[in-house]
Amino acid sequence: MNIKILGVGDSSSKTSIVLEGYGYVLNQKTIWLDSNGSKGANVVVTNSSFGVDRARCDSGDYRLWNDVYTAMGEAGILSAAATINDQVDIDKMGDVPTGCTSPYLVTVTNTTIDNEKYQYAGFGAKGIDLGAPGTDILSTLPGDRTGSLTGTSMATPHVAGTIALLYAAVDGLGAAAKANPGATALRVKQALLDGSEKLPSLRGKTVSGGKLNVQGAYQILSAE
Numbered sequence: 001m002n003i004k005i006l007g008v009g010d011s012s013s014k015t016s017i018v019l020e021g022y023g024y025v026l027n028q029k030t031i032w033l034d035s036n037g038s039k040g041a042n043v044v045v046t047n048s049s050f051g052v053d054r055a056r057c058d059s060g061d062y063r064l065w066n067d068v069y070t071a072m073g074e075a076g077i078l079s080a081a082a083t084i085n086d087q088v089d090i091d092k093m094g095d096v097p098t099g100c101t102s103p104y105l106v107t108v109t110n111t112t113i114d115n116e117k118y119q120y121a122g123f124g125a126k127g128i129d130l131g132a133p134g135t136d137i138l139s140t141l142p143g144d145r146t147g148s149l150t151g152t153s154m155a156t157p158h159v160a161g162t163i164a165l166l167y168a169a170v171d172g173l174g175a176a177a178k179a180n181p182g183a184t185a186l187r188v189k190q191a192l193l194d195g196s197e198k199l200p201s202l203r204g205k206t207v208s209g210g211k212l213n214v215q216g217a218y219q220i221l222s223a224e
């Protein structure tokens with residue numbers, strides 16, 4: 001399906017570093033749009049498995065994080081973001097970036113094989129969009145090794161990968177994204193939420209009340 005990963009090494013809690021990384025991504029997408037696909041990169045989603053625990057997105061220079069998510073979103077780039085790895089209601093306690101309010105953020109918590117929210121994973125009826133598998137996930141490790149890891153940073157890449165898959169798999173979505181990138185990105189986000197698998201453990205703790213469901217999102221977008 002011609003999906004690729006663009007590695008950008010700007011994971012940080014420092015705003016200047018974060019903005020440099022996101023700015024590079026946005027620049028590549030802008031070049032791609034302006035050149036009708038002949039240059040740059042057609043980035044459709046970023047994965048942010050990093051952040052600042054218990055911080056307020058509406059305070060200090062964290063406001064700039066929210067602004068850049070919106071700027072990327074208007075260019076057609078959704079931002080999948082991992083919430084805090086603790087029993088925290090981020091609506092009350094704050095979290096960056098998952099406490100930010102940009103409509104182009106897709107905020108994610110960690111679910112288990114038993115379809116429960118992982119005990120030490122953040123939640124928020126307003127701030128966390130959905131859950132995704134993030135417990136005992138096979139992942140790459142330093143030194144050319146693999147192993148099982150647990151955390152919201154394991155859950156969020158499932159969502160980012162699904163977004164890329166949807167853009168590649170749904171007929172007509174690529175053309176719509178070229179014509180109206182921001183609106184198409186919001187369509188994809190809404191399909192993720194509406195198509196999620198509803199779970200009692202996520203009811204009242206996430207916006208969607210559900211866990212990532214690739215088929216559900218695909219069927220919604222294919223029917224539009």
